[in-house]
Structures are given as C-alpha cells and as structure tokens.
Amino acid sequence: MAVVYHRHAYGDRDRRDMDANDPSNDPSDDDGTNSDTSEDVVEVAPNEIPGYFQERGGRLFHSHGGCPYPLPVDAEEQQRLNGLSALVRRLIGDSSVGPVRDLLALAPGEQRRVVDLGTGTGQWVLDMAREFPHVRIYGVDIVPIATRYPPPNVTFEMHDIMTPLRYAAGSIDMVHARSITMAVSAFPRMFGRPLNSGMQVRDYRALIQEASRMLRRGGLFVSCEWARSPAMEDGSDVRVRAPRACAFFDAVRETLRVRRGLECVAAHIPQLLVESRRFISVETKAFHVPVGDWPNEPDRKELGRDLRELMVLYARSVFPLLSEGPSARYAGALVEDYIREIRSVSGMVATCYTVHARRV
Template sequence: MAIEYFRRPHHDTDRSAMDADEPYFDQSDDDGTSSDVSDDVVEVRSDEIPQYFEEREGRLFHSHGSSPYPLPVDADEQQRQNGLNRLLRRLIGDSSVGPVRELLAFATGEQRRVVDLGTGTGQWVLDMAREFPHVRFYGVDIVPIATRYPPHNVIFEIHDIMEPFRYASRTIDMVHARSISMAIRDYRALLQEVGRILRRGGLFVSCEWSRVPAMADGSDIALRAPRVHAFFTAVRETLRMSLGIASVAQQIPRLLEESRLFTNIEAKRFHAPIGDWPTDPEMKAMGHEFREMMVVYARSMREVLLGGPYAAHAEELTQGYLHDIHTVPGIVSTCLTVHARRV
C-alpha cells in the first residue's frame, strides 16, 4: 500500500489567482480520469511516523520486515545521500542522463509524470521539481525521511518497491531509479512493473554504484589497495549470502534487453575519485568530498557486516578500508548509468 506523507494543502489551481510567473500545474489528469491515483493512499500522522523506524546499536534503520535494504536511515546517512546527489550532478553534468529535458518539456494540455524509486531524502525529486514545475513528481520509499512539506508538484509516498506500484498502466512518463540495488532481490520483476506503468516512449533511468572498486590507471586494485578489495569482497558476499542481494549494476543493460520491453538502451560509466589525489582542482575537491561520504558509508556498512559471515572481522575490514582510501592514491568508484525507452 502506498501512503502519502503530510504535505501542505494544494493551492487553488485557478490560473487567475496564481502568480503570473509561476507555471500552471494541472492537478487533474490529462485524460480526464484519476487513473494515476488510487483509493489506498492515506495520510501518515506525525505520531505514526516513528513506527517506520527501529534503533539498533545506536543507529536508526527502517522497520519494514520484507525489504532487504540494509543501511541505516539516520541523519548521517541522509547527509551522505544528499552529498551524493550533489556529487553525481557534478560528475554527470546534469540531474540525470538521457533525453530527460526533451521528454519533460512543457506541452499544452499534457501532464507529465515522473516516479523516483527509493527516493530517500527526496533531494533529486526536489531539484527536478524546481526545474520542471509543470511536471508531477512522485517519490517513493519505505521510510518517510523526505520533507513532509514538498512543493505543489511533488508527492512523497511510503511504498516497498519490491511490490506492485499503485499507478495505472501506461500513465508514467519517466521512472528514475538511483542506488536501489540493495532494496531489490529480483530486478527482472522490477523491470516488468516499470514497463507496465511507463507510457510508450517513456524513459527508464538507472544509476548504480559498482560494488567492485577500481584504480584510475587500470592496475589491479587487489595489489594496489588490498584492504579496499577485501572490504568490498566482504560487502558483496554478505549482501548475497545474508540478504539475497546480488550485484546487479553491470547487468542492468542486459536485463533491460532481455525483458523485451525497452529499446534505445544506452549505458555509460562515470569514475569518481576517492581522495584528493587528482591534480585537476575540481576533481581534487570532488575526491575529497567523496572520500568523506565513503567514510560514512564504511561505518554504515560495518553494521551490515556484523550481521553476516564476516562479523568477526567487520571492524578490521572497515578500518583497513578507511586506511587505504586515506593513503593510496588513484582509487575510483564507478557509477554505472543506463537509460532506455519503453517500446
């Protein structure tokens, strides 16, 4: 069931009563129906929000029993997510990849709709909503950590993305999925559901960080940064063995092709430096910021390692990783993006 967050009451959509400089946002459906809104959406009261969280070892986690997502959802992780959103925009050069601006361009009489899966703090949605005030955005996640007072064209909902979406078939123009691989056990099933809700020609955009670190010069990371290699080996094995989460990032283009629901599949890799080793000032600053985010990630992932086959070595693995990213130059993390059109 999708649950709507608290949000401000909608403004009167009478164009004459609105600021002349504010683009009109149509609250109704362009086809004259309410096909994208179902009756199972209810509002979460403030006193109900704590029930979506549980505390373990001083960290806050989601309390949704069926979701495999393992990382904390507390303030440290929220700051990391927001930092990653800013970093990815700089790394990619835009808010997303693919023909997004063409797809979401204003067209009289048409209401564009975008769904952001695993929206987290909702920062990507909020950024996009400012750029495209005529587009309706839905941000879905298993915990209510996005703002409860979004702009008029944004709705945040609580929903497990492993379950069917509430949106009617062929009513969504774009589905955005960033860093959701740890919340999904069956990516093939997810693509079927994404394909169901996308209109013909609709856009699917994926953005996932590889769980296989690398060296910028192509040398063997197992030799150059053995502690980084050991840490991520433990992470991949723990996610697979304890939570049933596979490393799917590099397989997404193939899965899209095999689904026979998508065309114009385009994949690209972006390499983000970990540390201030680059000579280029902009990349040097990015690498310094990214390393700080990876410190938070390592400490969060330590909690995951403690619950799996590497529990006895979790602290050693985490400290070794932190040592290498502060002392070994040339380490990069790879962001794999894919965009494809619905046939």
C-alpha cells in the same frame, strides 16, 4: 496500498494564491483522484511516523521487516545520500542522463509525470521539481525520510518498490531508479548461485517489468548505480595496490548475498533491459570517479575528496550489516582498515554506471 505521509503543505488560501495556469496546481490532478493512479492512498498522521523507525546499535533503521535494505536511515546516512546526489549531478553535468528535457517539456493540455523509485531523502525529486515545476513528481520509498513539506508538484509516498505500484498503465513519462541495488538484486541464479531457503526474491527484472507497465510508449527509464568494488585508474591490480579496500568490499558483497540474497546488478542493468524486450535505445556509460584528492586537475581533485568523505560515511553505515554476516568478528577492523587505505592510496577509483532506455 501506497501511503502518502504528507500531502502538500498548503492551506485553502495558499491554494487560491497558486498560479491557475500551472498544470501542476490543477486540483483535479491531485493524487488518487484521476486516471494516473490505480487505487486510493492513505495519509499517515505525523504522530504515526516514528513507528516506521527502530534504533539498533546507536543507529536508526527502518522498521519494515520485509525490506532487505541494510543501511541506516538516520541523519548521518541522510547526509551521505544528499551528498551523493549532489556529487552525481556534478559528475554527469545535469539532473539526469538521457533526453529528459525534451521528454518533460511543457506541452499544452498534457500533464507530465515522473516516478522516483527508492527516493530516500527525496533530494533528486526536489531538484527536479525546481527545474520542471509543470511536472508532477512522485517519490516512492519504504521509509518516510523525505521532507514532510514538499513543493506543490511533489508527492512522497511509502511503498515497497518490489510490489506493484498504484500508477495506471501508460500513465508515467519517466521512471528514475538511483542507488537501489542494496534492496533489489538480479535474480541470483543469473550468477549461478541459488537462493538460501526461505529468502525472498527481489528481482531487478520484476522491477523493469513494472516500470515498463507504468511508462507510456516512448517513456524513459533511467538508472544510476555504483559498483561494489574498487579499481585503479591506471588498470593496475587493485588487490595488490589496495588490498584492504578489496577485503572490505568482498565482505560487503558476501554479506549481502548470504544475509539478504542480493547480488550487485549495477553492471548488468543494460543486459536486463534488452532481455526484457520492453525497451529500446539502451545507452550506458561508466564513470570512473577518483577516491581521494590525488588527481592533479582541480575539478577531479575536489570530486575525489568529496567522494572519499562520502565513502567514509558509507563504511560507517555498512558496519551494522557486516556485523551480522560472515565477517562479523572483524567487521570493525574491515571498516577502519578501509578508511585508512582510501585516505592513503593514490589512484583508486569508484565506478558509477548510468543507463537510460525508451519504452517500446
């Protein structure tokens, strides 16, 4: 069952003051009261929210034992997530890739709906809500770190995105999934590596099937994921130019595989969408983003400087994960050596993959 941890922060007077012509303010369209949902939701009281978190090693984590997401959810990590959301918007030049504006255009008598999987702080949802005030947007995550005071066309819910969601079949216009591959994997045997005994399968292909169930025909699936490996812009050997960055990401990938059963699926999402036979018009793009202020162009220099500082925050956030894996004894050195290298090596890039596809 989905859990809404805060309903719209409006009293009766505020609701009367809403624009009655705005379909997002139609009280008959509230969550759990119409055909876009398959079951009721339960609201969590504010005093219950602290129970969804636990502190470990001076960082705050989710307390949901069944979720493999390994990073903290505290203020420092939320700063990184919000910064990364803003950076991706600058990178792609819009709130999302694909024909989003045409898809979500205001249509008399029709209510457009969007689901954001793994919404995190909910920054993407809030940006979309401002751009599309007539669209109802649902942000779904396993921990309540998004604002408790969303705008009236937004609902934030707690739910494990690897279990069936409450939305009725064919009721959603767009499903958005960004930066979720540290909690969802391609099925590991796809890469010739079996699961450890007793490890839960969190298969991206199952997520694609659930997205296709929710989406109406012609609906849009959008993905945005970062590769977990560095590269050099000029194509030179990154293991020679940036060995410490490679060692850091090798350790991250191995720890995720061994401890969480996760393989990085970012580059394989187009293939999985095609293999599902549920999507057509699959389009992908790889953005190579500078890490550091080494580019000469002012815009790329600023982008690279910002990404480098976000990658420093990422390295700090991933330290607890490394401390529980095969590289535990030298996790601190891996992190510090990586941070020093990205601040000194020119020409390093990170790769961001975007994908969008239409529901058959």
